[in-house]
Amino acid sequence: MEKLSRRKLLIGGSAGAALPVLHQLVPHAGLHDAIDGANAAEQGHGGPSHGGADAVHGGGNAGPTFRPGAAVDHAANGFNPTQLLREFDWGRTRRLPSGRILREWTLVAGDKEIEVAPGVKYAAWTYNARVPGPTLRCREGELLRIRFVNGSEHPHTIHFHGLHPAEMDGVPGVGAGLIETGGETTYEFDAEPFGLHLYHCHAGPLAEHIARGLYGAFIIDPKQGRPEADEMVMAMNGFNTNFDAEGNQVYAVNTVAFHYVNEPIAVERDAPVRIYLVNILEYDPINSFHIHGNFFNHFPTGTSLTPIEFTDTIMQGQAQRAVLEMCFPHAGDFMFHAHKTEFAELGWMGFFRVGGHQRASVPAAFCDLGDPGRVLG
Numbered sequence: 091m092e093k094l095s096r097r098k099l100l101i102g103g104s105a106g107a108a109l110p111v112l113h114q115l116v117p118h119a120g121l122h123d124a125i126d127g128a129n130a131a132e133q134g135h136g137g138p139s140h141g142g143a144d145a146v147h148g149g150g151n152a153g154p155t156f157r158p159g160a161a162v163d164h165a166a167n168g169f170n171p172t173q174l175l176r177e178f179d180w181g182r183t184r185r186l187p188s189g190r191i192l193r194e195w196t197l198v199a200g201d202k203e204i205e206v207a208p209g210v211k212y213a214a215w216t217y218n219a220r221v222p223g224p225t226l227r228c229r230e231g232e233l234l235r236i237r238f239v240n241g242s243e244h245p246h247t248i249h250f251h252g253l254h255p256a257e258m259d260g261v262p263g264v265g266a267g268l269i270e271t272g273g274e275t276t277y278e279f280d281a282e283p284f285g286l287h288l289y290h291c292h293a294g295p296l297a298e299h300i301a302r303g304l305y306g307a308f309i310i311d312p313k314q315g316r317p318e319a320d321e322m323v324m325a326m327n328g329f330n331t332n333f334d335a336e337g338n339q340v341y342a343v344n345t346v347a348f349h350y351v352n353e354p355i356a357v358e359r360d361a362p363v364r365i366y367l368v369n370i371l372e373y374d375p376i377n378s379f380h381i382h383g384n385f386f387n388h389f390p391t392g393t394s395l396t397p398i399e400f401t402d403t404i405m406q407g408q409a410q411r412a413v414l415e416m417c418f419p420h421a422g423d424f425m426f427h428a429h430k431t432e433f434a435e436l437g438w439m440g441f442f443r444v445g446g447h448q449r450a451s452v453p454a455a456f457c458d459l460g461d462p463g464r465v466l467g
């Protein structure tokens with residue numbers, strides 16, 4: 091059987107084997123119909139296009155998008171992107187004799203098949219049985235201790251972004267190095283600098299160990315905190331389902347293609363929203379984030395409390411991340427997606443559902459948008 095490549099999925103015409111698969115992939119709820127309609131409209135027609143003689147929906151951007159039908163089995167996956175979105179793992183803490191806070195977590199690596207789009211199973215490698223792994227959150231200056239247990243059949247590590255001694259770097263050949271099956275180690279370092287970071291496996295082949303799902307967001311809050319907001323974490327990821335290391339067949343935020351189309355993210359109008367956005371996509375050099383009907387303040391890496399720009403689209407290379415702050419001035423459904431259209435059509439697309447009622451207590455300064463010189467406090 092012809093190999094199912096990403097390009098063939100998109101161009102449609104020559105992907106005889108791919109089309110039936112894709113037509114099962116996308117849930118056919120109302121928003122999807124709207125998307126399909128919009129794609130067709132952009133092409134200037136709603137029927138078969140010019141993509142090839144046997145192309146049902148044609149090539150180009152009216153090509154085979156994931157079609158409606160089913161949702162993935164979140165219970166079987168063991169996690170749901172709607173819950174992951176606002177889940178922050180603060181670990182366990184205790185106060186050391188010095189007065190300092192020690193914060194501890196345990197992460198267990200494992201092998202687990204997950205469903206990344208309806209009917210599309212993927213042999214993932216996971217931290218704590220989920221992709222992305224837990225969003226680890228702490229405060230600047232704390233002492234952090236992460237016990238890592240390898241329950242996977244493959245050797246792994248945890249490599250944290252941040253400041254730490256070499257032996258805590260989680261790479262092969264340094265410190266504890268590779269942790270073999272059944273083995274464990276403990277990584278310990280200070281929480282610095284404040285910002286939005288990430289962690290991931292650093293075993294080789296590196297691209298595959300990351301792509302399989304061994305990554306998560308790592309947030310160090312500034313000592314003074316950030317203004318109150320409806321906070322969420324978005325890991326932009328993808329799945330190379332044929333393991334050819336050439337691009338991906340499924341793209342997403344928080345793993346499940348089109349999840350936030352099926353379950354739009356509910357937010358309130360004129361209320362502060364903060365997104366911790368991490369690009370952990372493998373096999374594609376650039377990812378992007380675009381929001382409709384809104385603009386946001388952009389804090390790259392979250393290491394400064396002064397935004398660098400007020401925009402509606404940013405790009406991120408792999409491992410780049412940013413804190414995005416916004417308020418939605420209008421009620422209704424607003425799309426957000428990769429502005430790399432190819433990624434959007436293969437799953438990296440969602441909606442915010444903005445409620446009509448303004449929240450009672452709105453920190454006015456936060457929603458005073460469009461001022462990149464603003465210093466948060």
Ligand SMILES: [Cu+2]
Pocket residue numbers: 245246247291292293299300304
């Ligand atoms: Cu690994």
